[in-house]
Amino acid sequence: MKTFKDYPALRDHIATHEKTLYFSSQTSTVIPFNFLEGEMVLGNLSTIAGKIRLLADGVLEISGGVTWKDARSFARSKGRDLLMSPTEESAGVLAGIATSCTGERSFGFGTLRDQVERITYLDFNGAEQILSRDKFLEDSELLREYQQDFLPYQKMKNGPFPRLERETDLMIGMEGQLGVVKEIHLETVPYKNLNYFLIPLGKWEESCEMHLDIFNKVQAFRDHILSCELIDENSLRYLGSDRIPKGRDIIVIETSSLEKVYEEFLTNLGMDLEDIIELSEGDYHHLRMEVPRKVQEDNSRRAVIKKGTDAQVSPENFGKLLGIYKEMGKKGIPYILFGHFGDGHLHFNFLPDKEQVDTCEDLLKEFYKEIKLLKGSPFAEHGIGLIKQNFIRPFLGENQFEIFKDLKKRYDPYNQFFPQGFLNL
Ligand SMILES: Cc1cc2nc3c(=O)[nH]c(=O)nc-3n(C[C@H](O)[C@H](O)[C@H](O)COP(=O)(O)OP(=O)(O)OC[C@H]3O[C@@H](n4cnc5c(N)ncnc54)[C@H](O)[C@@H]3O)c2cc1C
Numbered sequence: 001m002k003t004f005k006d007y008p009a010l011r012d013h014i015a016t017h018e019k020t021l022y023f024s025s026q027t028s029t030v031i032p033f034n035f036l037e038g039e040m041v042l043g044n045l046s047t048i049a050g051k052i053r054l055l056a057d058g059v060l061e062i063s064g065g066v067t068w069k070d071a072r073s074f075a076r077s078k079g080r081d082l083l084m085s086p087t088e089e090s091a092g093v094l095a096g097i098a099t100s101c102t103g104e105r106s107f108g109f110g111t112l113r114d115q116v117e118r119i120t121y122l123d124f125n126g127a128e129q130i131l132s133r134d135k136f137l138e139d140s141e142l143l144r145e146y147q148q149d150f151l152p153y154q155k156m157k158n159g160p161f162p163r164l165e166r167e168t169d170l171m172i173g174m175e176g177q178l179g180v181v182k183e184i185h186l187e188t189v190p191y192k193n194l195n196y197f198l199i200p201l202g203k204w205e206e207s208c209e210m211h212l213d214i215f216n217k218v219q220a221f222r223d224h225i226l227s228c229e230l231i232d233e234n235s236l237r238y239l240g241s242d243r244i245p246k247g248r249d250i251i252v253i254e255t256s257s258l259e260k261v262y263e264e265f266l267t268n269l270g271m272d273l274e275d276i277i278e279l280s281e282g283d284y285h286h287l288r289m290e291v292p293r294k295v296q297e298d299n300s301r302r303a304v305i306k307k308g309t310d311a312q313v314s315p316e317n318f319g320k321l322l323g324i325y326k327e328m329g330k331k332g333i334p335y336i337l338f339g340h341f342g343d344g345h346l347h348f349n350f351l352p353d354k355e356q357v358d359t360c361e362d363l364l365k366e367f368y369k370e371i372k373l374l375k376g377s378p379f380a381e382h383g384i385g386l387i388k389q390n391f392i393r394p395f396l397g398e399n400q401f402e403i404f405k406d407l408k409k410r411y412d413p414y415n416q417f418f419p420q421g422f423l424n425l
Contacts, residue, residue, distance in 0.1 A: 001037070003044040007182065011126030013043065014180065017414035022176050024092030025067065028099065029296060029306050030385025040420065045180070046092060054078050055185065059117060063183035066093045071186075080188040083109035085227070087289050094181040099383045100173030102157040104254065104288065107342040108226035111157055112172070115187045119171050121179040124414055128182065131167040142406070145399045156312050156377040157345060160395035164403065170411070175383055177421040178411040192256040194226070196279040197266065200248040203233050204337065205329055208322045211341075214251060214269060215318055218342050221265050224257035228342030235291045235336040238351070244287070245275075251341060252284055291338045295349050305387055307360035308349035311371045312380035318344040324370050328363055345380050364391065384422040392422060401425070 002020070004010040013020070022043040026033045036042060050066035052074045060080075062071060069089035072082050086096060086103035095101075097119060102111055109115070119131045137143060146164060153159025162173035171181050201210045211230070218228050232249045244250060255261040266276055279287070299306050313321045325348045329335055333356050339346040350360040368391045371378050384392050404423040408415065415424070 001042045001044060003047050005047055007048065007122075010043075010045070010048065010180065011122060014122055014124065014126035014416070017124065017416045019416050019419050021418045021420070022180055024065065024095035025088075025090050027088045027091045027296075028095075028385055029292075029308070029382045030379075030387050032305050032387060034300060035305075045094070054080070058188045058190070060186045060188055061183065062093050062186060063120075064094075067091060068093055068096065075188050076191055079191050081191040082186075082188055083115050084112050084186075087292060089285070089289070093186070094184065095176075097171055097181045097184060098174060098176045100158050100162065102340075102381045104227035104229055104340060106157050107228050107340065108222055108224075108254075108256075109189075113163065113169070116168055116172070116184050117187065118185040119168050119181060120183040121171055121181050123179050124412055124416060129179070131170055133166050133168045135167045137164060137167060137169070142399065142402055146403045149397065149399055152375045153377050155314070157340075157343065157380040158383075159377050160379060160392060161400045161404075170407075173383065174407075174423070175385065175418060175421050177418045177423045178407060179417060193258075194281060195255050195258045195261075196281060196284040197253050197255070197261075198244065198277040198279050199251045199253070199266075199269070199271070200245045200275055200277075201251065201271075202248065204230075204249055204322060205326055208319070208326075211249070211251075211322065212319055215315070215341065215344075217265065217268065218253075219315060221261060222342075224260050225253050225255050225265070225342070227252075227254040228340075229253075229288055230338055230341035230346060231287065231291060232337040234334075235338045238336050239290055239294060241287070241290075244277075252279065252288065254284065291336065292347065295336070295351070298351070302354070304352065304354065304357060306349070307352055307357065307364065308347050309364070309367060310345075310347060310379050310382045310388075311367075311376050312340075312343060312345035313371070313374050313376035315344055317374045317376065320374060321346070321376070324367065328367065331359070331363060333360060333363075340381075343380075361390075368394065386420060389422060389425065393425065396425070 020041045020043040022045050024046045046065045048064040050064040053061045055061055058080050067090050068086055071093050075082050085105040086101045117133050120128055123129050163169050204211050229252050334351040337348050352360050368378050408423050
């Protein structure tokens with residue numbers, strides 16, 4: 001493994017064109033880093049000193065090993081707030097560009113793709129190049145066809161292949177395959193007082209009527225509710241948490257408009273308001289982060305590669321998605337369900353023992369067939385990395401493969417940036 005202390009050292013390494021998988025905090029759920037030592041050259045970027053600066057108009061300039069947690073505290077110390085809030089706060093912000101990371105606040109604020117004004121990256125010679133969100137990519141017939149194929153995913157957090165429209169898209173969701181992201185300009189908003197509520201409801205497997213009612217109602221509150229997340233009863237039991245109502249699923253919301261949300265949303269859910277619990281911000285984040293963290297830790301301890309989903313569907317298909325998960329839950333393998341409920345984007349995770357791993361793989365193959373039929377996005381958040389490559393091919397056609405080849409030739413002529421990645425499929 002190579003560890004970089006500063007950008008000059010990184011530039012020197014890049015200029016050798018040695019094939020390298022650069023990484024930041026290694027929280028990717030689609031790259032099994034603990035299986036890769038000795039398999040490929042890994043380049044540690046998290047050791048490069050982080051720098052954050054507030055520019056005019058509330059834009060943050062971020063470079064080096066800054067995490068989302070660092071960026072949020074810095075923004076708040078200046079009376080600003082991030083629009084993006086990935087659940088794993090120890091992940092790197094620059095890595096977030098590479099993975100096109102999304103998160104809880106995508107419900108209220110949309111995607112990172114639209115929040116990044118400018119990206120500076122190091123190209124295959126280690127030279128700095130600047131990409132602007134305001135500039136469109138050079139037009140071509142092939143690109144137009146690729147963009148046409150992307151249309152069904154335009155409103156999703158991420159599609160099965162990256163959006164290619166503006167210059168900054170060349171780094172967003174490319175998983176580090178075209179260069180190393182060095183610095184970004186990220187939009188922020190003025191900090192507002194926030195409130196958090198926990199809504200208990202029955203188990204989704206028994207009846208999802210209430211879940212769907214909340215899902216439909218919450219869509220009208222995207223300007224007032226920043227996040228709307230589900231943690232099911234299986235997840236809560238798996239956590240062993242005793243601070244929350246037992247035997248129930250929960251939906252947690254984050255709002256910046258207390259009165260409106262209380263009077264027009266919570267009071268219209270047909271529930272006893274006394275059952276709804278106000279949470280502190282710390283409890284909300286803790287609760288939300290603990291489930292996927294425990295899955296990641298348990299899988300790593302048991303040397304099992306994660307068997308989970310990351311699919312998003314359009315609102316009209318959300319009931320069908322829950323139906324598919326219900327069937328998957330009947331296969332006799334323990335599972336949990338949690339995630340970005342308001343966005344129609346949930347993570348169903350099998351918790352298999354070693355003997356059940358192959359069955360999970362087969363079930364996931366069937367799952368992606370159904371997602372394709374629903375025109376959903378198979379990987380809306382965590383990307384493709386290495387472990388989702390098995391599932392991506394049916395979502396790609398000639399246009400995508402041709403564009404991928406062209407991008408690699410132009411931006412990575414020595415095939416040195418994460419050569420095992422999806423662009424080389
Ligand atoms: C508990 C948990 C919760 C999570 N929640 C979310 C969530 O809400 N939303 C979400 O989007 N993801 C989530 N993830 C996945 C993961 O945190 C994200 O993919 C994150 O962006 C990875 O950041 P990292 O610093 O750990 O990157 P790494 O895992 O180190 O690397 C990930 C990828 O980014 C590339 N990369 C890293 N740094 C750079 C760089 N400077 N330039 C170019 N390429 C680079 C690497 O080559 C690799 O392909 C979660 C993961 C866990 C374990």
